[in-house]
Amino acid sequence: MERETLDVDVLVVGGGPAGLAAAYRLARLNAEQGGEPLMVAVLEKARAAGAHMLSGAVLDPSALTDLMPDWKSRGAPLDVPVRDDRIYFLTARRALPFPVTPPPLRNHGHYVVSLNRLAKWLAEQVEAAGVDVFTGFAGTELLYEGDRVVGVRTGDRGLDRHGERKGTFEPGVDIRARVTVLADGVRGNLTKTLIRRFGLDAGRSPQSYAIGIKELWDVDPDRLPAGSVIHTMGHPLRHEEFGGGFIYALPEGRLSVGFVAGLDYRDPLFDPHVAFQRFKRHPLVSNLLAGGQMVRYGAKALPEGGWHALPRCHADGALIAGDAAGFLNSMRLKGIHLAMRSGMHAADAAFRAVREGDVSGARLSEYARLVEEGPIRRELYPVRNVHQSFAGGLLAGLLYSGMSLVTGGWWFRDPMPSHAGHERTRTVKRYFGGGVPPEPPGVPIDRALTFDRLTNVHYSGTRHDEDQPSHLLVADTDICRTRCIEEYANPCTRFCPANVYEIVDADAGAGKRLQINASNCVHCKTCDIMDPYQIIDWVPPEGGGGPSYEGM
């Protein structure tokens, strides 16, 4: 098939903070260094810039200030400085405040933002600086010449559910680039293939992840002053589960209420959606939300492996930035500034490589040097074992987190051993000691404070053309109805926040089968990460499909 091609110097995949910072930096370098400007383009699968952004978010503005010192006069949506910072340990009924907020969790000088709005604004700055931002186009495969990445192919449009061409068929485009910067976010589909092909994670700790579920609420503005930041630990998670809740107050009574749960739980019946509902029913939270309105919902995974889990982030013709690589400080629940910083470093390395006409991995390894010598390592290295330490339980984790502040992160074994999260999930039999497994924990759904998955998904604004091939490729659906149902009781029906996976009666009474409601998908990537048999592959649906995270 003949495809259109487009040639650029640097292609950035992903219009999140990492990708947009990279693009903006490249445009600035063009302007500052003179000479023939580099052609730069950004590919973003969301229909509109920022529409797939879901974050907390408390923003550490350090990287933004270095990227764009005049962000204030350019109208950056950083309206609310953090004014008040609290941490609670929750028991089932009570909230015990931590007497002091440990220094790394202090948020003085930070801002409560909507990442959706921030990314939208940043995309405007990037476009004004002369970069083309192609929204509504997903990168589906990397293009290679030998072992060198030479660009990205975008997805075909107009295929029906059987993969046949509809009247609207349009083949994907080959965007050829001298350097491709992969900023495709957590568990990025292109980054995943690049890491596999070149074993970029060899010798590194396996990446670990968490899922974050969040709602925006409109409540009485007097409940919580704008700029308030609350974090919680404990209930409804048990000692063995990693995670916690957050409440960030935006102006005009808008609250960002979220819950993060480590995707390395042992209990196969654990259900992050239910955990989030239970969190909201805790008096600390329910009192804040009472009488309010849930206005938006979404979910997204985040990388939590930290420094030791970073893969090699350069290859011939390609760089990896942001969450795609795992530049996130899980102890502070912050990745935006590191994503931006890594995007800037990637831009610096890519710019010089293209100018010098050498885009080999060796030349692009300048990126690794910038990461090593700059603020990213300074921030991530000292907390390199924190997430792993929580594998020993909450108490061990807290102890270690406290200790690491003293020892600079050193521990008796460094790096601390860790496992891929999905390997920690136990079979029902093993977890429940062969006894009868209990009913998965439920939670009363009143559609005022608590919601079922489908109602929640409605508030994510998710849309896909339903007549297209499923973008969730399950290598072997027989496993679902034979082995998984017995061994793990189909955890996909619980860890997927969007009710994409259902186990339903097969036709003509032939047992059960897996039903995939692909068009529900909010692109959180949890299934790709957490399925115990690693047979689910998330690939991008037709460009433009997905959630619409207005204000998130």
Add this chain to the structure above:
Amino acid sequence: MTLVIAEQRGGVLNPATWETLAAAQQMNAPVTAAVVGARVQDTAAELAAADVAEVLAVEHEALEPYTPDGFVAALAQVVEATGPERVLFPHTYQTRDHAPALAARLGRVLIPDCIGSKDRDGQRVFVRPMFQGKFVADVLPEGPAPHFASFQIGAYRADACVRGAAAATVREVAVQLDAAAIRQRPEAPFKEAKQAVDLTQAERIVAVGRGIKGQEHLPLAQELAKVLDAELAASRPICDSGWLPMDRQIGSSGQTVAPKLYLAVGISGAIQHLVGMKGARTIVAVNKDADAPIFEVADYGIVGDLFEVVPAIVAALDGD
């Protein structure tokens, strides 16, 4: 010289032709129009009103009805005989059908779906949208002339086509065609007989959901719809399984309806379904789960097994 290929069907000129002529007139080169078919004298005369050097009437019996093979063979001869710098088409379905084959036959480039053109240092550059119109590319054709390009409909205005002071001359061009070499045998054009299901106009709707369990039970719902003189509709899982066509799906990714009566059978009432039907005047729900959210919007609810309730309703209504 710029050669513009007009499009006619049954003697009626496609108005997009005027737009392409307007595009051609702005290229600082004499313009020739060509019209192809079995009887094209009238269309040729119509075209002669434009400010063009001449109009070529390309006639052959084998050119009616339209076939891509016939047109490619005829146009290849016209292009070779006239030696234009470039050949322009309106970007119609017919053009999409034969222009790529024509360009390939002659080993020339084709730039489809252009929205403009400009002169860059004496070279003709074509402007076309890419990435669904997010981006506009200047395309400089490579290789020997003539270059082929088609123009998007609406990119130029038909009334921008300059009329001539006097009618241009019409010249007949003979082409050699071997009817046997035309591989396509077109059938009479047909209009898709779309089975008119316009659920938005229906007064009564029976909608069936996953409670129906299997496709083999659908006749039960069909029967209910029949006795109520209602249209049959469904929730997404039913259409997703292909038990009913997708245009019968009610909800946020299907139809939004507001009938006088909406009878939901075995539908739980997920919000995505409700948004498509909550405007119905009277909503009746049959569901065995008393807590199903459908009952929150229903005016009348029957908690029960649809396999008992539905036959009972049918029997009662059939009785009158």
